[in-house]
Amino acid sequence: MxxxxxxxxxxxxxxxxxxxxxxxxxxxxxxxxxxxxxxxxxxxxxxxxxxxxxxxxxxxxxxxxxxxxxxxxxxxxxxxxxxxxxxxxxxxxxxxxxxxxxxxxxxxxxxxxxxxxxxxxxxxxxxxxxxxxxxxxxxxxxxxxxxxxxxxxxxxxxxxxxxxxxxxxxxxxxxxxxxxxxxxxxxxxxxxxxxxxxxxxxxxxxxxxxxxxxxxxxxxxxxxxxIEADSFAKAAMSEVANTAASRIGRFLGGRNLVLGVDRMDYSKGLPQRFEAVGKLFDHFPQTRGKVSFTQIAPPSRSKVEEYRDLRTQLDGLAGRINGDYGDLDWIPIRYLARSYDRRELAGLYRIARACLVTPLRDGMNLVAKEFVMAQDPDDPGVLILSEFAGAAEQLSDTLIVNPHDTYRVAEVLYKALTMPLEERQERWEKLRQTVVDQDxxxxxxxxxxxxxxxxx
The missing domain is CATH 3.40.50.2000 (Glycogen Phosphorylase B;)
Incomplete structure (x- = not known):
């Protein structure tokens, strides 16, 4: 050979x-x-x-x-x-x-x-x-x-x-x-x-x-x-994962966590995602004070001008939304421009009620598959996936959105947050099987x- x-x-x-x-x-x-x-x-x-x-x-x-x-x-x-x-x-x-x-x-x-x-x-x-x-x-x-x-x-x-x-x-x-x-x-x-x-x-x-x-x-x-499906599922139950979940849990105070995890890149649709979260609070006031969005976006290619501009844009959007809706005991958007260990991320995925994977264009996007494998079978979260991510061809049983339509993304996010347990479990099981079979x-x-x- x-x-x-x-x-x-x-x-x-x-x-x-x-x-x-x-x-x-x-x-x-x-x-x-x-x-x-x-x-x-x-x-x-x-x-x-x-x-x-x-x-x-x-x-x-x-x-x-x-x-x-x-x-x-x-x-x-x-x-x-x-x-x-x-x-x-x-x-x-x-x-x-x-x-x-x-x-x-x-x-x-x-x-x-x-x-x-x-x-x-x-x-x-x-x-x-x-x-x-x-x-x-x-x-x-x-x-x-x-x-x-x-x-x-x-x-x-x-x-x-x-x-x-x-x-x-x-x-x-x-x-x-x-x-x-x-x-x-x-x-x-x-x-x-x-x-x-x-x-x-x-x-x-x-x-x-x-x-x-x-x-x-x-x-x-x-x-x-x-992805390494079984390995990531185990990582989500590791001590490191549990510690990370516990740390963010203290901040959440019982609120639902909506999570985004991406490199800071203009292809990921981060400004549109922030705007969609703002529209969630605009049009669904019952979510105010009850939902917290955390975006993890480690900087990349900081020498390239377009990436520096994106960082500035996200800083401004997060500040505006938090200024409009935040309260003494609630920050609507937490925006963390740093990297985390994959086991820490797995712990955050596991406790998230919804994950926004909404790139404007992506080859695959493995965050979608990692989120699926990290879920608790008894109480799985909901994946919201851009139709322009390669993963959408395989993971068709999730909620598919056009990331440019920020009002529709907000509507679908609300649907995810209010989705009955039985439907969440049914969707998740189909997604999990796909990720496991095509690892x-x-x-x-x-x-x-x-x-x-x-x-x-």
Whole structure:
């Protein structure tokens, strides 16, 4: 059996990074095949390192390299996160187009490829992750590699009309067509990609995931990523989880908790969510003093201007709503711009009466699945989920909303808060079964099976 070679922007070189999610899924397959993980070290250096850092841990070889300040700025901050990220999340208005940034992006893709190609052996399979390396398949093919290369996109893939706003869309599409198997979070994302190839590249959709394009036959399918379902359910009953629940319980004073947990990102719809909570108190006065909304939103990419602006906007909205409705013994919105341990979050999920997962656009959104697995079967909370999250395709038994319609979100939130126990239990059981059946191992095995790799 050949090795699995993983390529991602950040690796799990630090053992503490293997505690959950994607790292666990990839790590198990790498260990079982004696594989290799290649990516950025996380460090910035003055010049391009002459050689990468190479070491082995539990039979897995790591090959990591520093980025220069110029590479980090052009490849990561500018092109990946100020061009690809906003466009793939349908925010063309926030994209910053600059050709030198694409040159930096392409150069880093080429440099990482040059670390991988000489180390590949017959029988190996390559698995590339996410939007940082859309060009990787093309560079590996140029190096002479003819073996299987899989690619999984963790963020959405936009409609053809939006994708074409990317000045380099044709170059990127041609490069992506060098992958053997392309994985997307949802059927919608997969459909968008295939439609672009058919409309712009004379591709033929052969059915059953197969596409003929640029003289190649490739496979593109939806592989919705899951979580470690059983592990997260146990985390929700841990001592750390109980302590976190007890701490917030003292603040709640018997009120119903509505919870939101997101990275601070404009794709998450946080201003619209805050406005919806304000409308809940506007139009359903019986909830005043009886419902508390807590939003956990650790800052991300603070060097990017749009994220600083979002922080300022949320500060203003929370202040206004609390000023309008707060009382001596009640703060309507608690807004915590910091990170919490996954076990602490699990404890908060477990006692929440409702969870708002309302991104404007999201590849999957695993908070929705974590919330489901953390619930108390005897008294489960209600998940409110955006129709624009990939998770909505799987979790159709929850309450689905359009996050732009803030009054409707407020109405649905009120419905969740007043939903009878029997209905809550019935909905939750269906959601739980889906999350358990389609967990992180199911996702890994499904993708690697199509790539021709034994998942391990």
């Amino acid at each position: 050949g090795r699995l070679i993983a390529i991602s922007n950040r690796t799990a070189a630090d053992a503490s990074a293997r505690a959950g999610g994607l790292a666990v899924a990839v790590w198990e397959s790498l260990k079982s095949t004696g594989g290799m993980w290649v990516g950025w070290s996380g460090n910035i250096s003055d010049e391009v390192p002459a050689e990468p850092e190479v070491f082995t841990d539990e039979g897995v070889e790591f090959v990591v390299t520093d980025l220069t300040e110029q590479e980090h700025d052009g490849y990561y901050l500018q092109y990946a996160n100020r061009v690809i990220w906003p466009i793939f999340h349908y925010r063309v208005d926030l994209a910053h187009f600059a050709n030198p940034d694409f040159s930096a992006y392409a150069a880093v893709n080429a440099r990482i490829s040059s670390l991988v190609a000489p180390r590949l052996k017959d029988g190996d399979s390559v698995w590339v992750h996410d939007y940082h390396f859309l060009l990787m398949g093309d560079y590996l093919r140029q190096s002479g590699w003819k073996g299987p290369i899989g690619f999984f996109l963790h963020i959405p893939f936009p409609s053809p009309e939006v994708f074409r706003t990317l000045p380099e869309h044709d170059t990127i599409a041609r490069a992506m067509s060098q992958f053997s198997v392309l994985g997307f979070q949802s059927k919608t994302d997969r459909s968008n990609f295939v439609r672009y190839l058919v409309e712009n590249c004379d591709a033929t959709d052969e059915g059953d995931g197969w596409i003929s394009v640029f003289g190649r036959r490739i496979r593109a399918n939806a592989y919705p990523i899951g 992180i191992s199911w996702w890994r095995e499904k993708f690697l099976r199509d790539l021709g790799v034994e998942a391990g």
